[in-house]
Amino acid sequence: MDLIKPKTMPGVMELLPLEQIAFQNMLDTIRRTYERFGFLPVETPVMEYTKVLLTKSGGETERQVYFAQSTGALQQERQPELAMRFDLTVPLARYVAEHERKLIFPFRRYQIQRVYRGESAQRGRFREFYQCDIDVIGKDKLDLYYDAEIPAAIYTLFRELDFGKFTIHMNNRKLLAGFFAHLGIEDAQQQMLVLREVDKLDKRGRGKVVETLLAEPFSLAQDTVDQLMNFVGSGEGRTNRETLAALRELGIEQEQWLVGLNELTQVITQLEQLDVPEDYVNINLAIARGLDYYTGTVYETLLDDHPKLGSVCSGGRYENLAGYYTKSKLPGVGISIGATRLFFQLMDAGLVNLGQNSVKVLVTQMDPSLQEDYLQITAALRAGGINTQLMVEGGKFQKQLKFADRSGIRFTLIMGEKEKAEGYVTVKDLTKGEQLEIPRDQLVARLQALIDG
RNA sequence: GAGGGUGUAGCUCAGUGGUAGAGCUCCGGAUUGUGGCUCCGGCGGUCGUGGGUUCAAACCCCAUCACUCUCCCCA
Incomplete structure (x- = not known):
């Protein structure tokens, strides 16, 4: 009889017992810290109704969704009505909308579970991976204070995880949008596209990004691009206080800009009051986050000694989480750690302590x-x-x-x-x-x- | 979705027309109560798959599949 080659599909992480112990220690630390910051546990099913899952997505995400259906139903040639979650935020939205009356707001939950994406194979990209989320959801409104509490939790957590120095980069979407409007880029779609380019600054380098923005289809004026680059770089080599002062000195009166600037100022101030050291937080006007549902504060965390790992933890503020499922207005702010990628890369960099058996x-x-x-x-x-x-x-x-x-x-x-x-x-x-x-x-x-x- | 690269032992890879190799791992041994190091021995491959050329193919030709990298997007 021919043997079947034993192998996993690409894009999944399978560990040996001693590695698994190290990974679980990491998850335990994450769970403990989330709980210390007052978040409550939630789990949701791996599968959701397709209708629920594919509401706002479309385009890129939808292409990556795994559908699920019983073989019986498939034989009847029925369309799959179930799909596997690709993140924890959409299920959270459904969860909050479904259980709205039974939850206590502001609702703070943590969730550590696996998600699924039909990624094409590439190093450090997984088709099945752990996300470790915290979010706070408000009813009708949510105090800006939570925008500071989220990174404060992340600060404590990464100190605990002990992977070396790290920096939580922060920005504000309203500030960006305001600045774009000031530059004459009013269209939200166009803003989005320019943002994506700007977001690649660290990866592609300034020259390439400028080149792209000057060329089709952006066709921005040289002066506009100069102002943009100047603005985006204004956080570099400055303390957060200095950056905020420099932004104020631009004297821009655009409404969104002013709101964004005030928000950012308050969040930075409250982070100080929460005893998060200045050098662990950095206002970085170049980060934008690709995702379109963020509307205010955005976060991205990088390990200082391993910039190539990219963002190991990111998130932000969104105005209305569950608009597809309820008429209630539910604003929130949250962040997510891609634990599988983080662990995989740390192991690659030799930063994971292996060899500690749970048998003593x-x-x-x-x-x-x-x-x-x-x-x-x-x-x-x-x-x-x-x-x-x-x-x-x-x-x-x-x-x-x-x-x-x-x-x-x-x-x-x-x-x-x-x-x-x-x-x-x-x-x-x-x-x-x-x-x-x-x-x-x-x-x-x-x-x-x-x-x- | 677009463009590159690679498929030979469990792993990393040599081998460009003439009997299939190395290192690491694994298993066993180096005299009876002490691991890691060293030394010796052993296990292990229809050379991704199918076809073609040839007296002869891991090697040349065609096809196919798989994996992988970059872009895109993300954690």
């Missing part, structure tokens, strides 16, 4: 005639809350140690005739290469101390 202790079988003791010790350690594995097969002692080493299990318990006769157990620390003798009745407490230490 391996009980070896030095002498098969003492098996009863080994079983009892194993049971006692487990009862004491220590993750313990018994080397059931026994075998050559060298092999047993090698097993522990390769498995990433830090401590091995050794007890032969000698230890048995004198009532103690030898504990070997494979990380330090040291071993010590511990009386059997103190074993659980002393081991726990070693694990914690």
Whole structure:
């Protein structure tokens, strides 16, 4: 019989156990921090009704949606009425609209689940990946304070994750739109297209972007492009206070511009009051976010030492989340971490600590005639809350140690005739290469101390 | 959706017409209570698939599939 080649589809991340432990530690940290900031857990189904999912999308997103249908229905040639979610924001909108009467506003939820996109294969792009979202949804209105709280949570989280220095880049869509209007670019579509180009500044470089904007179909005037570039660069090499002052000095009276400037000023001020250090937050007028539903503050987080990873966490403010599902006005602000890509790239850069098995202790079988003791010790350690594995097969002692080493299990318990006769157990620390003798009745407490230490 | 590249052992890759290779991994051993290092041995491939040329094809030709990179878009 021909063997079938065992392989996963491209664009999914599958991990070995020690890697999975590291990944789960990361997710645990994210969950813990979100909860500390007062967000409540929500899960939604992987599949939604096609109608619900494909409301506002169209174009790019719709091309990437996986449809789902039972084989029975497909045989009847029915159109798929189910599709798999491509992000967590659309399901959130449906969730809030559906349960509006039962929720308490402002509603703050976190959601850590996988989403699905029919991406074409490319490094760091996944077809199945984790998003870790927080959002705050208001009824009718939502205080601007939350625009500061979201990055404050992200600041705390990334400090905790300990991937090195990072910067939360912030901008405001109203400020941008106001500036565009001031330049005479009034059309929202046109603004959007110019924004997308500007958003690529760090990737394509200033020269290329200027070139594109001067040429068809943009055909902007040289003077307009100069002003634009000048404006976009006005955050560079300045503190946020200096940037805000410089923007004010432009003396633009356009209405949206003024609103945007005030919003940005308040958010920056409140971030200071929330004890987020200045050098972790940067007003960056070049970031715009491609997504069209953002209407105010936008965020993008980058690791300073690894700019090539791109944004590892981004989001923003939207005026009305669930307009397709309810007549209620539900403004919100939120952010999303692409945990799969983040982890994958961190692992690639060698920044993930691998090798920590969740099993802490391996009980070896030095002498098969003492098996009863080994079983009892194993049971006692487990009862004491220590993750313990018994080397059931026994075998050559060298092999047993090698097993522990390769498995990433830090401590091995050794007890032969000698230890048995004198009532103690030898504990070997494979990380330090040291071993010590511990009386059997103190074993659980002393081991726990070693694990914690 | 547009344009490039690559398919040989589990992994990374040599091999351009004459019996299929290396390194790493994995398994076993180096005398009886001590892992990582070293040394020795072993397992493992219808050379992506189908057809063609040839006495002879991993290698040349045609087709096809898969993977991959850039652009686009995103986390």
